[in-house]
Every structure is written in C-alpha cells, then in structure tokens.
Amino acid sequence: MxxxxxxxxxxxxxxxxxxxxxxxxxxxxxxxxxxxxxxxxxxxxFLNKTQYPSRGAMYDRSGKLLVFNQPSYDITVVLREIEDLDTLDFCRTLNITPAYFLKRMEDIKDKRLNPGYSKYTNQTFMTQLSAEECGVFQEKLFKFPGFYIQRRTIRQYVYNSAAHALGDIGEVSMKEIKEDDYYVRGDYIGKQGIEKSYEKYLRG
The missing domain is CATH 1.20.5 (Single alpha-helices involved in coiled-coils or other helix-helix interfaces)
Incomplete structure (x- = not known):
C-alpha cells in the first residue's frame, strides 16, 4: 500500500x-x-557641524569693554569614519599621550558619560585648542579620516581683579542638560557671577 x-x-x-x-x-x-x-x-x-553662537560681550556703564570672545578650536570625531589611524602620529601631533587617547575614546563610547553617543555623528574629542595648535593639526588632518575641526570661542576677561563679580563659564553638566534642553554635551554655561545670572541673555 x-x-x-x-x-x-x-x-x-x-x-x-x-x-x-x-x-x-x-x-x-x-x-x-x-x-x-x-x-x-x-x-x-551629510556632515553635521554645529555652529556655536558667540556669547555676548560685557561692558561697564561707561561703555568700556570688560569681557570679550577669543577664537578657540575643538577636535571632533565620527568613529565610524576612522580608518587605519596611526595613533602614535595622531598623539604626537596633538601633544597627547596614547593613554589619554584611549581614555577619551572609552569615555566617548560610554553612554553613561555621553548619552548622545552615536558612531555616526560628531563627538567631541578635545576642546579649546589654540590657533597655533589647530594650525599644526590642520596640516596633517588628511592623515586622520574621521576627525574634524570645530571653531568655537572662549571668554577673555580684561580685568582679573573683577573675576569674582563677572564670574566664569564651564562645560555644561548632565544635571544642567536635564534642567534645560537648550544645552547638549560639550556646550558651555555660566557657572558663577554675572556669567551665570545673565546666562539666558549672554549665551547667544
């Protein structure tokens, strides 16, 4: 059957x-x-680059300049674009140690420290390079695919004696980011003095 x-x-x-x-x-x-x-x-x-606004200058009541902005430069990185990086040459160019390089890469990837991390987007690697340091790095930038230069400004105070009243700025904390969604990691915010009291008017 x-x-x-x-x-x-x-x-x-x-x-x-x-x-x-x-x-x-x-x-x-x-x-x-x-x-x-x-x-x-x-x-x-696309390459998304942030255009940071300049903070407002400060003058006294007679119109004399007290606080102004000075050009500064950040190094950013898109991790997905890194190819055959010569780490030693990179570190020598920026005058950093290989240990610092590895630590920064670990911190960038750590979502507890950097909640906005993505290997597809720009992440801040170093901040506040001078024009001279930036120039040295710019000459060899073609050797470091995935790394970019971001222009920013830092504060310069004409009179050091008034620092306690004028205040200063610093990188925004996670607590401050949660309190005001205007900010993202890497932004600067007034920490004390007039810089803090008039933050919403000075931040741009």
Missing amino acids: GKDYSLRKYVIGGIAIGVAFIFLLRLWGLQVMSNEYKMNADSNA
Missing part, C-alpha cells in the same frame, strides 16, 4: 510560510522600526 504524502506536503508548506513570515517581519523591523540604515545613509551624505 502506498504512503500518504499529503501530511508531509502541509508540513513543508507550513515551514515555508513560517520562514517567509519571519523574513518579512525582520525586513519590516529593519526598514520601519530601526533607524540604523537611515543613519548610515545620512552619515555618507
């Missing part, structure tokens, strides 16, 4: 339908639910 293959036909058909369903579900998840491919495409098409 011949074997009945009808049940086997349904089993094979069910397996094929199940595999197709899993494949379609995965495809839907990648295209609709996940933004990984969009970020990948955007990173190949």
Whole structure:
C-alpha cells in the first residue's frame, strides 16, 4: 500500500510560510522600526557641524569693554569614519599621550558619560585648542579620516581683579542638560557671577 504524502506536503508548506513570515517581519523591523540604515545613509551624505553662537560681550556703564570672545578650536570625531589611524602620529601631533587617547575614546563610547553617543555623528574629542595648535593639526588632518575641526570661542576677561563679580563659564553638566534642553554635551554655561545670572541673555 502506498504512503500518504499529503501530511508531509502541509508540513513543508507550513515551514515555508513560517520562514517567509519571519523574513518579512525582520525586513519590516529593519526598514520601519530601526533607524540604523537611515543613519548610515545620512552619515555618507551629510556632515553635521554645529555652529556655536558667540556669547555676548560685557561692558561697564561707561561703555568700556570688560569681557570679550577669543577664537578657540575643538577636535571632533565620527568613529565610524576612522580608518587605519596611526595613533602614535595622531598623539604626537596633538601633544597627547596614547593613554589619554584611549581614555577619551572609552569615555566617548560610554553612554553613561555621553548619552548622545552615536558612531555616526560628531563627538567631541578635545576642546579649546589654540590657533597655533589647530594650525599644526590642520596640516596633517588628511592623515586622520574621521576627525574634524570645530571653531568655537572662549571668554577673555580684561580685568582679573573683577573675576569674582563677572564670574566664569564651564562645560555644561548632565544635571544642567536635564534642567534645560537648550544645552547638549560639550556646550558651555555660566557657572558663577554675572556669567551665570545673565546666562539666558549672554549665551547667544
């Protein structure tokens, strides 16, 4: 008597339908639910650079300048774009140690310290380089794919004796970011004195 293959036909058909369903579900998840491919495409098409506003200058009541802005430069990095980096040459160019380089990379990837981390976007590697330091790095920038120069400003105070009243600025803390969504990691904020009291007017 011949074997009945009808049940086997349904089993094979069910397996094929199940595999197709899993494949379609995965495809839907990648295209609709996940933004990984969009970020990948955007990173190949765009380089997002932040244009930081200059903080407002301060004058006394007679119009004499008390506080002004001085050009400064940050080094940023898009980790996904790093290729065949000569770490020793990079460190010598920026006058940093390999240990500092490794620590900075670890901190950038640590989402507890850097909640906005993504390997597709610009992350701050170093801050407040002088024009001379930036010039040295700029000459060799072509050797360090994935690294970029971001122009910013730092504060200069005409009279050191008035520092307690004028105050100063510093990098924004996680607590300050949570309290005011105007700021992101790497921004500067007034920490004390007039810089703090008039922060919303001076920050630009």
